[in-house]
Amino acid sequence: MDVSQGMFYKIVRLILISALVAGCENPEPNSLKFSNKTDDPACRDSAIENEYVIMYKSGQLKVVVAHSKQELIDKHITPEFDDIEVVDQNIQLSAPTVASIFTSASASETWGQEDISAQNAWDQGYMGQDITVAVIDSGVNVNHPSLKNQIALNSGELGVDSSGNDRRFNGIDDDSNGLIDDYQGYNFASLTPDNIENTGHGTHVAGIIASEHTSFGGESVLGVAPRAKILPIDFIDGDAGGTIVTASHSIDYVLTMRAQHNIKVVNASWGGPMCSTILENKIAELLSNEILFVAAAGNDNLNIDFSKQYPASYKLENIITVGSVSTFLGMSSFTNYGDESVDLFAPGEQIYSSIFNNQFAKMDGTSMATPFVSGAAAVLWSKDPQASVSDIKQALLMGGTHSQYYRSSSQSRLNISGSLNEL
Numbered sequence: 001m002d003v004s005q006g007m008f009y010k011i012v013r014l015i016l017i018s019a020l021v022a023g024c025e026n027p028e029p030n031s032l033k034f035s036n037k038t039d040d041p042a043c044r045d046s047a048i049e050n051e052y053v054i055m056y057k058s059g060q061l062k063v064v065v066a067h068s069k070q071e072l073i074d075k076h077i078t079p080e081f082d083d084i085e086v087v088d089q090n091i092q093l094s095a096p097t098v099a100s101i102f103t104s105a106s107a108s109e110t111w112g113q114e115d116i117s118a119q120n121a122w123d124q125g126y127m128g129q130d131i132t133v134a135v136i137d138s139g140v141n142v143n144h145p146s147l148k149n150q151i152a153l154n155s156g157e158l159g160v161d162s163s164g165n166d167r168r169f170n171g172i173d174d175d176s177n178g179l180i181d182d183y184q185g186y187n188f189a190s191l192t193p194d195n196i197e198n199t200g201h202g203t204h205v206a207g208i209i210a211s212e213h214t215s216f217g218g219e220s221v222l223g224v225a226p227r228a229k230i231l232p233i234d235f236i237d238g239d240a241g242g243t244i245v246t247a248s249h250s251i252d253y254v255l256t257m258r259a260q261h262n263i264k265v266v267n268a269s270w271g272g273p274m275c276s277t278i279l280e281n282k283i284a285e286l287l288s289n290e291i292l293f294v295a296a297a298g299n300d301n302l303n304i305d306f307s308k309q310y311p312a313s314y315k316l317e318n319i320i321t322v323g324s325v326s327t328f329l330g331m332s333s334f335t336n337y338g339d340e341s342v343d344l345f346a347p348g349e350q351i352y353s354s355i356f357n358n359q360f361a362k363m364d365g366t367s368m369a370t371p372f373v374s375g376a377a378a379v380l381w382s383k384d385p386q387a388s389v390s391d392i393k394q395a396l397l398m399g400g401t402h403s404q405y406y407r408s409s410s411q412s413r414l415n416i417s418g419s420l421n422e423l
């Protein structure tokens, strides 16, 4: 390539990056993978004004402030042009929403587990053993009696250091993974090791996936994969919320800890109309590492083939998007749906599980349907540890209970017994 050609390609790339920086208004036909989700004006609403995220070719992220496109290019892009992979708006992620919290509800506390034939898997000895599910959420009450034995602990931050101090609390990054005292997950909203669980959401999700079946004061949750481990990754704290950056750092952490914990599944019971190439790239990295990403369809009663919701609507092979069915087994009145964009339905109303302060509660939402599928994936992997993401996804979609009324690609709702037969 001669000099003029090199300059030409530089200019072309700069134009592409400029198109990205312009946000969703001005998609170039070939502008990376951005244009397929730039047609929805809703994605602009969640952008943080004047804040941009630079993703370097190394995978590192940096948040920068610029008051105009020209300022962004002159100050931040041009000086580091060759090291930059993509530039994106920074986007606010709303705290995960639950359709409602019940104080009294008529359904059995285990109707969901019964509907998906979980007992059949447990009877065969498939309980998610040796599999870890990363729960990227509002945090997990790691001391909850149903969950305290189910947390994936980082061996590099356990025991005592050379000074005789407990590595869990010594203020030192003992395993040199870049994070201090991350012995039971990490909080990328506060940048501390502490799960700050003040919504109940993440604990409820974690309980559906992997609660022990032991009774505590007469109460128990039948976790779908009771021998799987949970890696709690907190990326949303109260009103401060999370961003594309906290979500991306959470996914980077999954990749860092993947080998030690055998993380096969990420549960993402959150989303919104956010237009982010960076988040899409991060989920694609999970795909390269054979990690499944199970995403909630959302609770807006929308057809998300048309009203895109992310991360559910990214076209990546490792994503399973989950809608909710009611106790009557029809689609929930609130659930999002889509013949292409939703993959599978699962129980998502009057779901009983753990919450903060060591309590239990019933909740509604696609956030609750999603962990049924994550738990089921862990169960399938405990039957066939060598299975690929594609094998597991296919078994989940093909093994479900079929109905033409379910508006999803598989027209079915989760059934573990059927899926085990497909594997």
Ligand SMILES: [Ca+2]
Binding pocket: 157, 172, 173, 174, 175, 176, 177, 178, 179, 180, 181, 182
């Ligand atoms: Ca560490």
Ligand SMILES: [Ca+2]
Binding pocket: 157, 166, 167, 168, 169, 170, 171, 172, 173, 174, 180, 181, 182
């Ligand atoms: Ca430490």
Ligand SMILES: [Ca+2]
Binding pocket: 137, 138, 139, 189, 195, 196, 197, 198, 234, 235, 236, 237, 238
């Ligand atoms: Ca939190």
